[in-house]
Amino acid sequence: MYKIAVIPGDGIGKEVMEATLHVLEAIDVEFDYTFADAGDEYMEKTGVALPQETVDIVKSSQACLFGAAGESAADVIVKMRQELDLYVNLRPVKSYPGTKSLFDNLDFVIVRENTEGLYIGLEEETEEGATALRVTTRKAAEKICKYAFEYAKKTGRKKVTAVHKANVLKKTDGLFKETFYKVAEDYPDMELDDRYVDATAMFFITKPDMFDVIVTTNLFGDILSDEGAGLVGGLGLIPSANIGDKQGLFEPVHGSAPRIAGQGIANPSAMILSAVLMLDYLEENEAARKLENALVDVLAEGNVVTVDLGGSASTMEMAAEIRSKLEK
Ligand code: ATP
Ligand code: MG
Numbered sequence: 001m002y003k004i005a006v007i008p009g010d011g012i013g014k015e016v017m018e019a020t021l022h023v024l025e026a027i028d029v030e031f032d033y034t035f036a037d038a039g040d041e042y043m044e045k046t047g048v049a050l051p052q053e054t055v056d057i058v059k060s061s062q063a064c065l066f067g068a069a070g071e072s073a074a075d076v077i078v079k080m081r082q083e084l085d086l087y088v089n090l091r092p093v094k095s096y097p098g099t100k101s102l103f104d105n106l107d108f109v110i111v112r113e114n115t116e117g118l119y120i121g122l123e124e125e126t127e128e129g130a131t132a133l134r135v136t137t138r139k140a141a142e143k144i145c146k147y148a149f150e151y152a153k154k155t156g157r158k159k160v161t162a163v164h165k166a167n168v169l170k171k172t173d174g175l176f177k178e179t180f181y182k183v184a185e186d187y188p189d190m191e192l193d194d195r196y197v198d199a200t201a202m203f204f205i206t207k208p209d210m211f212d213v214i215v216t217t218n219l220f221g222d223i224l225s226d227e228g229a230g231l232v233g234g235l236g237l238i239p240s241a242n243i244g245d246k247q248g249l250f251e252p253v254h255g256s257a258p259r260i261a262g263q264g265i266a267n268p269s270a271m272i273l274s275a276v277l278m279l280d281y282l283e284e285n286e287a288a289r290k291l292e293n294a295l296v297d298v299l300a301e302g303n304v305v306t307v308d309l310g311g312s313a314s315t316m317e318m319a320a321e322i323r324s325k326l327e328k
Contacts, residue, residue, distance in 0.1 A: 001030040002282055005061040007054065009039040009076075011256025012266035012315075013067025019268035019319035020065065020275050023294075026326035029279065029287045034061065038076045039069035040256070050076045055083050058247060063278050066251040067271065073255055077242075081114055086242035086249055087140065088147050089114040089221060090277065093208070093228035098300040099309065100233040108211040110228055111151060112221025113144040114242060117172075119218045136172040136217065141179040147243075148215035149187045155280070159191035160184070163200045163216035163224065176217055200224065204231060229253060236267030236308045239274035241281065248281040250274040264314045267306040269295060272322065294325035 008017040024031065036054040043049040049072035058064045058080065069076040080086065089112040095101035122133035145162070152160050162180040164173040177194055184192050191212075195203070197220045203210060204227050216224065229238045238253040252270030260266060272295055279288035298304060304321035305311035313321070 003061045004031045005058045005064040006033045006035050007066045009067040010070040011261035015266050015315050016268045016271035017067040019315050020271045022319045023323050026323045027287050029284050064249040068256040070256040086244040087115045088243040090241040091225040095232045096299050098302045111148040111215045113217050117218030136175050141176050145180045145183040152213045157212045159212040161214050162194040165197050237269045241277045250278040266315050267308050294322045
């Protein structure tokens with residue numbers, strides 16, 4: 001029995017969460033859910049977007065499923081990353097048949113450092129304009145590289161690529177690259193290489209099948225993740241994970257989508273795939289594959305899918321179809 005914090009949040013976050021919990025009922029894994037508040041709606045009622053109680057609930061859980069927060073998203077998620085030291089941001093780039101992907105058979109993962117780099121928040125106005133500090137600590141570089149290699153090993157992947165700009169950012173990315181190769185010594189069977197971020201951005205478009213696991217710093221990972229999302233098409237399909245040493249928080253990449261909220265037409269796939277990432281994180285890999293395959297079948301058949309996928313099914317109709325595959 002896993003203790004899971006559930007934060008539906010705002011807008012379509014609530015709708016895709018309901019769909020996901022409905023589907024998870026048909027999986028052979030027991031969950032003990034604790035529901036918690038965060039986001040715009042809660043903020044309107046109480047004046048805070050992320051109450052301490054919610055942070056405490058997540059802290060005492062093994063994992064958290066997070067729907068979406070509207071305008072307060074940055075506050076909620078950034079604060080949660082800090083409070084729980086969620087130093088890994090994991091983004092799969094995977095193409096599914098039946099969806100509008102630029103390439104078939106794409107399957108790689110971006111492991112982004114989530115706590116430092118250029119996003120450390122040390123910006124300053126100067127006489128001439130402004131400056132921002134870019135931070136690489138040995139400890140964080142080591143942790144993220146180690147995570148990438150462990151993840152590759154655990155999931156049977158063959159190659160880890162460090163992405164950086166060490167030719168220009170000689171100190172910060174120099175250290176990142178050096179740390180990568182040092183950590184790699186513990187993984188003699190893993191194929192590895194490193195590339196400049198600019199070249200990587202190009203190769204995503206021209207030769208994306210060269211990648212398997214990418215490990216990179218905060219800003220580069222942020223940008224490449226969205227480029228990766230563009231490759232496999234459609235916000236409604238892209239999950240993400242924020243992982244620390246104690247918890248993982250799993251959320252769709254899309255937000256609360258106020259323009260389509262309340263209509264019951266949101267695509268639940270990104271949230272369901274976030275639950276797949278959670279199952280993998282909990283090492284329930286068999287259940288993860290089962291759930292993923294049920295979704296893949298429904299996407300490939302294309303009969304009971306939401307409007308953004310070219311269908312006319314509601315969120316819950318699509319969820320019910322996925323569940324019926326699981327119950328077969
Ligand atoms: P927020 O400020 O909460 O991020 P937003 O207006 O930026 O809200 P997003 O959730 O980022 O909205 O989504 C942008 C658009 O992408 C939506 O208006 C919608 O058309 C589409 N979209 C996003 N997620 C989904 C989904 N799950 N299903 C269908 N369409 C989606
Ligand atoms: Mg948005």
